Amino acid sequence: MEVLLPRTLEEALAMKASTPEAVPIAGGTDLMVEINFDHARPEILIDLTRVAELASWRLDGDRLFVGAGMTYARLLRELPQMRALAEASRSVGSPQIRNRGTLGGNLGTASPAGDSLPVLAAHDAEVVLISAARGERSVPWDAFLVGVKRTSARPDELILGARWRALGGPQSFSKVGTRNAMVIAVVSLCFALDPEARTARVALGSVAPTVVRAPEAEAFLAAAFEDAGVWDDPGAPVPGGTVEAFAERVVAATRPIDDVRGSAAYRRHAVRVLAQRALRWAVGERATEAMVS
Amino acid sequence: MSTQLRERVRGVVGESAPRIDGVPKVKGTFAYGSDLWHERMLWGATLRSPHPHARIRRIEVGDAVAAPGVHAVLTADDVPGKKLYGLEFADTPVLAWDRVLYAGQPVAIVAAETPELARRAVARIVVEYEVLPAVTDMERALDPAAPKLHEWGNVLRHVRIEHGDPDAEAEVWVEGYYETAMQDQAPLGPEAGLAIPAEDGGVDLIVSTQWLHVDRQQIAPCLGLPEEKVRLTLAGVGGAFGSREDLHMQIHACLLALYTNRPVKMSYDRRESFLAHVHRHPSRIWMRTGASREGKLVNVRARLLIDGGAFASSSPAVIGNATTFAAGPYEVPNALIEGTAVYTNNPPCGAMRGFGAPQVCFAHEAQMDRLARELGIDPIELRLMNAVHTGSVLPTGQVVRGSAPVREVIELARSASLPPEPEPPPMRHPMTLPGGAGNVGRGEGLRRGVGFAVGYKNIAYSEGFDDFHQARVTLAAGPGGPVVEVHSAGVECGQGFSTVLAQVARTELGVDRVTLHAADTQLDSAGSTSASRQTLMGGGAVQLACAAVRQELFDRARSRVGVTGALSLADGWVLAEGVRAVEIADLLETPITATRTFHHRRTTPLDERGQGDVHVMFAFAAQRAVVEVDVELGLVRVVQVVSAIDAGRAINPQAVEGQSEGGTAQGLGLAVMEELQLRDGVIANASFTDYLIPTILDMPPVRTEIVEVPEPDVPFGAKGVGEHATIVSTAAIVAAIRDATGRELNRAPVRPDDVVGLRLPASSASWPPAPDVPGQEPLPAYHGVARGQSALTQSS
Ligand SMILES: Cc1cc2nc3c(=O)[nH]c(=O)nc-3n(C[C@H](O)[C@H](O)[C@H](O)COP(=O)(O)OP(=O)(O)OC[C@H]3O[C@@H](n4cnc5c(N)ncnc54)[C@H](O)[C@@H]3O)c2cc1C
Numbered sequence A: 001m002e003v004l005l006p007r008t009l010e011e012a013l014a015m016k017a018s019t020p021e022a023v024p025i026a027g028g029t030d031l032m033v034e035i036n037f038d039h040a041r042p043e044i045l046i047d048l049t050r051v052a053e054l055a056s057w058r059l060d061g062d063r064l065f066v067g068a069g070m071t072y073a074r075l076l077r078e079l080p081q082m083r084a085l086a087e088a089s090r091s092v093g094s095p096q097i098r099n100r101g102t103l104g105g106n107l108g109t110a111s112p113a114g115d116s117l118p119v120l121a122a123h124d125a126e127v128v129l130i131s132a133a134r135g136e137r138s139v140p141w142d143a144f145l146v147g148v149k150r151t152s153a154r155p156d157e158l159i160l161g162a163r164w165r166a167l168g169g170p171q172s173f174s175k176v177g178t179r180n181a182m183v184i185a186v187v188s189l190c191f192a193l194d195p196e197a198r199t200a201r202v203a204l205g206s207v208a209p210t211v212v213r214a215p216e217a218e219a220f221l222a223a224a225f226e227d228a229g230v231w232d233d234p235g236a237p238v239p240g241g242t243v244e245a246f247a248e249r250v251v252a253a254t255r256p257i258d259d260v261r262g263s264a265a266y267r268r269h270a271v272r273v274l275a276q277r278a279l280r281w282a283v284g285e286r287a288t289e290a291m292v293s
Numbered sequence B: 001m002s003t004q005l006r007e008r009v010r011g012v013v014g015e016s017a018p019r020i021d022g023v024p025k026v027k028g029t030f031a032y033g034s035d036l037w038h039e040r041m042l043w044g045a046t047l048r049s050p051h052p053h054a055r056i057r058r059i060e061v062g063d064a065v066a067a068p069g070v071h072a073v074l075t076a077d078d079v080p081g082k083k084l085y086g087l088e089f090a091d092t093p094v095l096a097w098d099r100v101l102y103a104g105q106p107v108a109i110v111a112a113e114t115p116e117l118a119r120r121a122v123a124r125i126v127v128e129y130e131v132l133p134a135v136t137d138m139e140r141a142l143d144p145a146a147p148k149l150h151e152w153g154n155v156l157r158h159v160r161i162e163h164g165d166p167d168a169e170a171e172v173w174v175e176g177y178y179e180t181a182m183q184d185q186a187p188l189g190p191e192a193g194l195a196i197p198a199e200d201g202g203v204d205l206i207v208s209t210q211w212l213h214v215d216r217q218q219i220a221p222c223l224g225l226p227e228e229k230v231r232l233t234l235a236g237v238g239g240a241f242g243s244r245e246d247l248h249m250q251i252h253a254c255l256l257a258l259y260t261n262r263p264v265k266m267s268y269d270r271r272e273s274f275l276a277h278v279h280r281h282p283s284r285i286w287m288r289t290g291a292s293r294e295g296k297l298v299n300v301r302a303r304l305l306i307d308g309g310a311f312a313s314s315s316p317a318v319i320g321n322a323t324t325f326a327a328g329p330y331e332v333p334n335a336l337i338e339g340t341a342v343y344t345n346n347p348p349c350g351a352m353r354g355f356g357a358p359q360v361c362f363a364h365e366a367q368m369d370r371l372a373r374e375l376g377i378d379p380i381e382l383r384l385m386n387a388v389h390t391g392s393v394l395p396t397g398q399v400v401r402g403s404a405p406v407r408e409v410i411e412l413a414r415s416a417s418l419p420p421e422p423e424p425p426p427m428r429h430p431m432t433l434p435g436g437a438g439n440v441g442r443g444e445g446l447r448r449g450v451g452f453a454v455g456y457k458n459i460a461y462s463e464g465f466d467d468f469h470q471a472r473v474t475l476a477a478g479p480g481g482p483v484v485e486v487h488s489a490g491v492e493c494g495q496g497f498s499t500v501l502a503q504v505a506r507t508e509l510g511v512d513r514v515t516l517h518a519a520d521t522q523l524d525s526a527g528s529t530s531a532s533r534q535t536l537m538g539g540g541a542v543q544l545a546c547a548a549v550r551q552e553l554f555d556r557a558r559s560r561v562g563v564t565g566a567l568s569l570a571d572g573w574v575l576a577e578g579v580r581a582v583e584i585a586d587l588l589e590t591p592i593t594a595t596r597t598f599h600h601r602r603t604t605p606l607d608e609r610g611q612g613d614v615h616v617m618f619a620f621a622a623q624r625a626v627v628e629v630d631v632e633l634g635l636v637r638v639v640q641v642v643s644a645i646d647a648g649r650a651i652n653p654q655a656v657e658g659q660s661e662g663g664t665a666q667g668l669g670l671a672v673m674e675e676l677q678l679r680d681g682v683i684a685n686a687s688f689t690d691y692l693i694p695t696i697l698d699m700p701p702v703r704t705e706i707v708e709v710p711e712p713d714v715p716f717g718a719k720g721v722g723e724h725a726t727i728v729s730t731a732a733i734v735a736a737i738r739d740a741t742g743r744e745l746n747r748a749p750v751r752p753d754d755v756v757g758l759r760l761p762a763s764s765a766s767w768p769p770a771p772d773v774p775g776q777e778p779l780p781a782y783h784g785v786a787r788g789q790s791a792l793t794q795s796s
Helices: A009-018 A031-036 A072-078 A083-091 A095-100 A103-109 A117-122 A215-228 A242-252 A264-292 B022-027 B115-124 B212-223 B250-260 B270-276 B315-325 B357-375 B379-386 B406-415 B497-509 B534-561 B653-672 B724-741 B752-756 B789-794
Strands: A002-004 A023-025 A044-047 A057-060 A063-067 A126-131 A135-140 A145-147 A158-165 A171-176 A187-194 A199-205 B042-048 B054-060 B070-074 B106-112 B126-131 B155-163 B172-180 B192-197 B203-207 B230-234 B264-267 B283-291 B297-307 B334-342 B446-459 B469-476 B483-488 B513-516 B567-570 B573-576 B579-583 B592-598 B617-630 B635-646 B702-707
Touching: A009 A044, A009 A126, A009 A158, A023 A031, A063 A103, A072 A083, A072 A095, A083 A117, A083 A171, A083 A187, A103 A117, A103 A158, A117 A171, A117 A187, A117 A199, A171 A264, A187 A264, A199 A215, A199 A264, A215 A242, A242 A264, A264 B752, B042 B115, B042 B250, B042 B270, B054 B106, B070 B115, B070 B250, B106 B115, B106 B250, B155 B315, B172 B357, B192 B250, B203 B212, B203 B250, B212 B230, B212 B250, B212 B789, B250 B264, B283 B357, B297 B315, B297 B357, B315 B334, B315 B357, B315 B446, B357 B379, B357 B446, B357 B724, B379 B406, B379 B446, B406 B446, B406 B617, B406 B635, B406 B702, B446 B724, B469 B497, B469 B534, B483 B497, B483 B534, B497 B513, B497 B534, B534 B567, B534 B573, B534 B579, B534 B592, B617 B724, B635 B653, B635 B724, B635 B752, B653 B702, B653 B724
Parallel strands: A002 A044, A023 A044, B042 B264, B203 B230, B297 B334, B483 B513, B635 B702
Antiparallel strands: A057 A063, A063 A158, A126 A135, A126 A158, A171 A187, A187 A199, B042 B106, B054 B126, B070 B106, B155 B334, B172 B283, B192 B203, B192 B264, B283 B297, B446 B617, B469 B483, B469 B592, B567 B573, B573 B579, B617 B635
């Protein structure tokens, strides 16, 4: 096995262009497992850990760019105000994994259980890809994650990072697993309110071949808030039954399966509970803020 | 004349002496089996059956032999000696021929230059299988129409205990059905060893195991070698918990080494480790408990079924234990308890910490809670009212003659203060709630519950087995003062056994420098490091050998220095009538060596009615568990465990606490997450990604209360403590979840589906009939299949 060690993005892109079969490695927390289990045996690796351009983030106003090489530990330390991203990062693995594992690796692996992915989905993030031949191109998250562990990245491309608009409203990320840490999501849910755009966002992990959004539930909630005047008055009461009806619609967006980690029935059940909780937290938070201000 | 000698000897019996292997293990410098290395070594790999039951039509190895770097590809035809081995019965093929009986069974082995080349070569072996119908359900195995795994059928052993009048009527009865899942020992160190061919045609094997001599006794006949040509040395053991009692890579590596005349290392990866060792038996237990209105137990009727998988392993002994302990540590005047271990096409099950006791504890403790509810009596009072004590008669008719501080452990576990009531939800960090790092709640649906369990188990081997332990102690002069060398084949597998031996030697000889000789087969057997027995057995052997050394030292003191009166040893000196007379170092111009063998008191087999003096002695434990349950999501957080451990005497209190905490972690695992999931006989979660064991966020603080009521007639009055906590913690934690949720929860582990009501309680139509068997003897023995480890007891 050959390991290429680019020091700059330019070098990395040149290598990827000339040896498209070379497999990028960042933290290695997914790839090394694949290699150890003999599921993958790449001839050539490109180690991206020296490429400074990838290991950075920028916030221009409300436009956030997170480099592919950002580890969960750094995300937690440097971007704690991005609540859902921080909560998702904290739920990943153990301290060792959070020190090595990266956002780019989570995207590259494209598992339906990848914990950063519902956060990206809820933010309508774009995945930024880059190649020596064509430069940068941005792909909406759902055009990037095309199937279980399948992405639309081309052989000569690297993931540069992801870009999204930071949302002003309350948000949360929750992950259910059968142990209190170090667990692959049985289901995960990211919920966010965008009071500015008067929309709600909900994205789910581990309930379908890719991360999914629940557009009908989102539309229902946005309309319910509209009708009840909640967008304009965060203290306005949310009509009875809204939370439950929203959660039912979120459940309807899932296509879970039975596997060793959990049953489909439990996944639906847990999504219902998480959707209700996340909405109640968000409503409560807005109401509290409104009272304080 | 070093000054050290004048200091008090530290690290004696009763002190929390630091672990001899502690610092290297923490620093990462301790060499485990997987770290073994030899310059010329080849790597072995194993081809395993993908099918739970199939006929082998053809094995084609040509492609594998021709693959680069390959030195050997061996199948059953290449086994020069006996083709079967086994811990209790030789029913397990070294390599399969004709039929495979479980998914994961070894079929062929390869030696190659690198692990990768070996694995690639394995992939080139072609095996043509004819898939046969598999028996993957333990009740189905009892059906006379089910396919038979072995000539003698699917019953491995049926034990029947009749006590008093089994038809005795009671005023109140409660009935329950219970299931426990297949648990894995999940030792962090995978199976590994290195076989080195020797010039005499024999082989030296360095291996992580639990009992060197029983390994050798099984290995040598298969290699066609006399035992003295198979020499074993212990490699660093990264945990065992029973998983290393059976052979794994031992014979395979030796075969490859002898065939290639090169050292061969085999080291399993995590997946293969899950496939290659035995597991904790899944159990189904039907139980009726009868009592008087006042709460005195009158009668226990129980039917136990455990799944032994494809080969015997230690199932006969496990069902013996489970059946004898099924009524719990309670006085029960009448009982009928029947236990059956069956063969199925599931992966073999055998020894795991607790050895049949955790399964029955789960059942008998749930029954006690039911009974308490039915009678309107406090459940702990009910236990106290019925607790066995010294002099009690057990369902086997055995009289508890040693210490039995059951009331003490119950009182200590119950009276410890409860954890403070939790802060109201907004004040609590979600990390501290059920779901932990998943951030799933702010206290919604949170309920607290308290559960209690008492249990017991034997120390050392039972039913007539003489599992002796030999040790050699040498006292010699060293540059810094006298040094004791302790040699025994006893295995340190992480619990602190070698430190215990050193503490015993220091105590007996008054010398603080102790070195431990590597465990190997130069001496006679030390028995297995299992059944919580090595503190008793190894401690006993070292104590005997030290006594002999001391006697020689006193003889020298009398004859050479002329001291008189009553002699003793302390802090490097021989004392005469309590006064320092001569330094030990001055008597050691030649070293003093003594080799002694310790035997525990003899026990007897179970007779026709399941009566007998079957166990050497008993150890008891009680735990109280406090849990918080998110009843909406079905997630559990164990908040506190109080663990009261009957140690007889704590040789090393910190080590007792370690066993209490580690055992609790393993019991907690079975309570809420650990389960090998089988799909038609195939393990579906053979990895640490999907076989979850508790993390530090799952473990509560454990408060250990050590009860010291010395066991009479054993060294220092000490009992072993390796298993107690595991036996009771699953039962206590599940009881606490029942208390929090009000649900029946009769199956461990409890899944979120059970808590939220998506899955109904486990149920079973009726008690399975007792199989038609000739008696208490295991069926393979009855049919003349050679005895395994018991042969070792004849050698002394
Ligand atoms: C013990 C353990 C626990 C874990 N727990 C969790 C968890 O709780 N939640 C979770 O979501 N994941 C978990 N994971 C999985 C893993 O840590 C994450 O998916 C992590 O984000 C992967 O990042 P990495 O940098 O290590 O990726 P790598 O392993 O280096 O790469 C993963 C994939 O992405 C590709 N890749 C990486 N960077 C780029 C790039 N810039 N351009 C193109 N392709 C790229 C690689 O080629 C590879 O295909 C766990 C893993 C382990 C071993």
